[in-house]
Amino acid sequence: MATTKKAAETAENTEVSAAETTADTATTVTIEKSQLDKLLGMYDELQTLKKSMPTDSKAEKIKQDKELVKLIEKANKESEELVEYIAPTGSMKSNKNIEVNINGVQYTVPRGVKTNIPRKVAEIIDNSIKQAEFAQGVQDKAAEIAQQAIAEGRI
Template sequence: MATKAAEKVTAEGEKIEIDKSQLDSILAQQEEMKATIALLTKQTQRDAEKLEADDREKTEEKRLLQLVKKANEEAEELVEAHIDMGSLKSNKNLELNINGVQSIIPKGQTVTIPKKAKEIIDNAKEQQAIALGIQSKRAKEAEDAIAEERI
């Protein structure tokens, strides 16, 4: 049984003959190469997208780190503060612990302290005022209930 031969023209214009089985093999290899190229292209695109995502993440991390550094620098900035003496029974000093760093601040004096310590003291005063307001409101409600003989 004779195999059919295919004619092919080379770049120089020369004709060559190859068997059909050889041509089929070459065409199959070409298809495999196309599939491999497509797969490598997809992988390259995924890698490029991952690199872009990583770059965006690193950029965001750098931005957040700068914000944290700036906030820390501002928190370490020194400000003046005055803490009222309070009652005679209260301690003469205010003890403050921030992230394991303990500070003792004298009451009744104007002192220079880190801004973060001042913020904590101010927040504590605000919370105390809110608590006293709630306590006063509840005491008034109790007095009214007693006066109206609901209790």
């Protein structure tokens, strides 16, 4: 057993030589077996990393683009779907109709009348109403703060 252990230690420190001969020069590279094992281990790690890296091939890019196009088409189809809508009547000063322009297409929606309009037009009108209500709330709060400042003599 002692000789086997000693032989293993000797084999571990054995130098590996590689000779390269060309027409002009002769080159000899000498490395220890432990260094060679270390280099081979690093090579294996790099191969494993390479396999785990995502491939960015043209075919996969085309597949992703096609999926994106399908999602966009679905969203456009849903936004073009007709829905029943009753536009709010608004104040007496407001116009009788609500006009919405989307990408050069004008939609005229009568107030207080049930109509079928594309979902995207209804969403735009609803968002516009919410924004107007929010803006009115901000203005009311600013007026309240100003009145308090006047009452306290800060202004």
